[in-house]
Amino acid sequence: MPVYCVTGTNRGIGLEIVRQLSQSSDNTIIATTRSLSSDLTDLKAVASSSTHILECDTGDVASIRSFVKEAAQTLGGDKKIDFLLNSAGVNLASWQSSLTLGPDELHTQISINVIGPAKMVELLLDAGLLSRDVRILNMTSGLGSMQSSLGIKPRKCAGYSISKAGLNMLTVHQSEDLKQHLPGAVVICMDPGWVKTRMGGEGAVLEPHESVGGILRVLHALKPEDTGSFYLYNGEKCPW
Template identity: 30%
Template sequence: MKSVLITGANRGLGLELTHQYLERGDQVFAATRQPDSATDLRALGQQHEGRLTVLPLDVTSADSLRAAYAQVAAATDHLDILINNAGILPGHPGSGIDDDSSETQKLGQLRYEDAMQVIGTNAVGPLLVTQQFLPLLKAGHKSRVVSLSSGLGSLELKASGSHYHYSASKAAMNMYMRTLAAEAGHFGIISIMVDPGWMRTDMGGTGAALPAADSARGIIRLTDQLHAEENGSFVTWQGKPVAW
C-alpha cells in the first residue's frame, strides 16, 4: 500500500486519480481548498473507510501549507507519491478562479492581478507544496513527484494567441519542477511533469475526447514505472516526450 497526496482532488482529474488510487488499495490524502463542499470526495471516503483523508489546502498560502503538512504527518511517517494537480484556468467553468468571462485573457484586456493569481497557483504552488512535503517524500519508498502540466506550456508548440497566463504558468511550472528534480534527485526522488491531455472535465469542457479516467489510469501506470533517468522529464500521460 502506497501513501499518496493529491492536490486539487475535489473534481476532474484529481478526483479520478483519488478514486483509482483508492480502488487499488492505497492510502490517499486528498487536498482541496474547500473540503466541506467536496461531496464526491466525501462519498469516496465512505466507500473506502480509513484510507482517505480529505484535507484543506490553498497552495498559495504558507499557513495552509504548514497546516496540511501537520495533518498528513500526524497520519503517516512518509509519502510515496505526490501529485501536484491543483490549477486554475481563467474564463472556464470549474477553473476555481473568479473571472466573469474569458475577455480578460485577450490582448488589450490583460491584467497584472490575474497573471499573479494564475502563476502563483499553477507554477509557484506545486514548487512550494513539494518543498513543504519534502521530509515525508524523503522518508518514502522510491518517492515520486508528478506535476500536471499542459501542452500549452510548451514554448516550441505554442502557436495561438490565447491563454496567456495559463500557458506562461505551465511553462514556469516546468522550469520550477525541472530545477527541483535536479536537487530532489539526490534524495532518490523522481520528479516529472505530465501533460494529461485534453480531457472531458469541468475545466476541459465537453468537446474533449479523452475521458479523465483514461488519463488518470495512464498517469498512475507511468508513475509506477518511472526510472531514475526519467527524472526531470516532460511527457504525456502515455509517456511520450513533450517538446519544451
C-alpha cells in the same frame, strides 16, 4: 502500503485520481481540497477507508504549512509519501492574450500553478515526509510547451500558458535540486491531455478515466533516468 498525496481532489482530474487509487485497499491516500467547507460529496463517494481528506489551499503558503503539519499527524510513525501528485490548478480569463493580460489573474495563476507545487515539495521535504525514492508529478498542460504553443490558433489562455511553462521549469529545477536530499527521487511534469472536465471546457476529447489511467501507468513505471521529463498521459515525451 504505498502512500499517495494528491492535491485538488474535489473535482476533475484530481477526483478521478482518487477514484482509481481507491480501488486498491493497499493504497493510503491523502486527498487535499482547497476548503473542507466546499461540496465534497463526489470526493467522499469515491474515497476508500484509507483515504484522508485534508484541507490545503495551494495558493496560500500558510495553508500549505498547516496542511504539512496535519499530514504528519495523519501519517504518524515512520510513514512517508511515496507519490506526490500536484494536480491542483486554475485557468482564469482564458480569453486574455499576451496583449491584454490581467495582472490579478496572472498573479493568481502563478500562485496556484507554480508557487503552490514549489512550496508543497519544499515544506514536505523539510518535514521529512517524502520517501527516499519519492515520485513527484506536477500536472502541467500542452499549453505550457513553448514549441507546441507556437502553432496554436486562435491564440488563447496566455496567462495559464505562462504559468504552466513556469511549472515546467520548476520541474526541471526540482529534479536536480532534490538529488542532494533524496537521491532516488524522480520529478516529472505531465500533460493530461484535453480532458472532459470543467476546466477542459467545450471541445475536450478525453474521458477522465482514460487520461488518469495513462497518468498512473506512467507514474508507476518511472525510472531514475526519467527525472526532469515532460510526458503526455500516454507516455509519449512532450516537446518543451
